[in-house]
Amino acid sequence: NAGVMQNPRHLVRRRGQEARLRCSPMKGHSHVYWYRQLPEEGLKFMVYLQKENIIDESGMPKERFSAEFPKEGPSILRIQQVVRGDSAAYFCASSPFQAGEQYFGPGTRLTVT
Amino acid sequence: KQEVTQIPAALSVPEGENLVLNCSFTDSAIYNLQWFRQDPGKGLTSLLLIQSSQREQTSGRLNASLDKSSGRSTLYIAASQPGDSATYLCVLLEASGSRLTFGEGTQLTVNP
Numbered sequence: 001n002a003g004v005m006q007n008p009r010h011l012v013r014r015r016g017q018e019a020r021l022r023c024s025p026m027k028g029h030s031h032v033y034w035y036r037q038l039p040e041e042g043l044k045f046m047v048y049l050q051k052e053n054i055i056d057e058s059g060m061p062k063e064r065f066s067a068e069f070p071k072e073g074p075s076i077l078r079i080q081q082v083v084r085g086d087s088a089a090y091f092c093a094s095s096p097f098q099a100g101e102q103y104f105g106p107g108t109r110l111t112v113t
Numbered sequence: 114k115q116e117v118t119q120i121p122a123a124l125s126v127p128e129g130e131n132l133v134l135n136c137s138f139t140d141s142a143i144y145n146l147q148w149f150r151q152d153p154g155k156g157l158t159s160l161l162l163i164q165s166s167q168r169e170q171t172s173g174r175l176n177a178s179l180d181k182s183s184g185r186s187t188l189y190i191a192a193s194q195p196g197d198s199a200t201y202l203c204v205l206l207e208a209s210g211s212r213l214t215f216g217e218g219t220q221l222t223v224n225p
Binding site: 033035041042043044045048055056059091093098099101102103104105106107109 | 144145147149154155156157159162202206210211212213214215216217218
C-alpha cells in the first residue's frame with residue numbers, strides 16, 4: 001500500500017504564475033488535509049476535504065488559493081498569481097475517516113522567484 | 114483557539130543521554146495527540162499517537178505521556194543516538210476531528 005504521494009516535490013514559479021500541487025491519498029482514504037510550512041515556522045492547517053466536498057477551509061487565504069478533491073484523481077491545491085510570500089513547503093495528509101490518524105506525504109517545496 | 118508550545122526550542126545532548134521534550138497546550142478538548150519527527154527538507158514521520166482517553170504510549174526507546182487536565186505532554190527518549198537528531202513536533206487533533214494544530218517543534222541534536 002503506497003503512502004501519500006505528492007507531486008511535484010519541488011516547484012519553481014515566477015511571480016504572477018499559477019502553481020498546482022497534487023496529492024494522492026493512501027488507498028482507501030477519502031479525507032485529505034493540506035498544511036503549509038513557511039520558512040522557519042511551524043506547520044499550519046489550510047484546508048480539509050472529503051471526496052468532492054470542502055469541509056473546512058478556515059486556514060486557507062481567501063484570495064488566490066483554492067483546493068479540490070474530485071471524485072476521481074488526486075486532490076489539487078491551486079495558487080493563482082503567486083507571490084514571493086507563497087514560497088513554502090506544502091504538505092498533504094490523508095486519513096481513512098474523520099479524526100483518523102493522518103498520514104503525511106513528503107511535501108512540495110514551492111519557490112517563487 | 115488552540116495554542117501548542119514546545120520547550121525547549123533546541124536541545125543538544127551527547128550520545129547515550131536520556132532526554133525529555135515538553136509540550137503544553139491551552140485547550141484540553143482534544144481528540145488525540147501525536148508526536149512526529151521531521152528531518153531537514155523531508156516530510157513528517159509519526160512516532161506515537163495518544164488518544165485523549167489514554168495516558169501514555171511506548172514504542173521502543175520512546176515513551177509519550179498525556180495529561181489533559183494540565184494541558185501537558187512529554188516525549189521521553191532513552192539512550193539517545195545520533196540518528197535521533199531531528200525536529201520533534203507535538204501535534205494535537207482538535208475535538209471536532211478535522212484539523213491538526215502543530216507546535217513549533219524542538220530541534221534535537223545528538224552528538225556522537
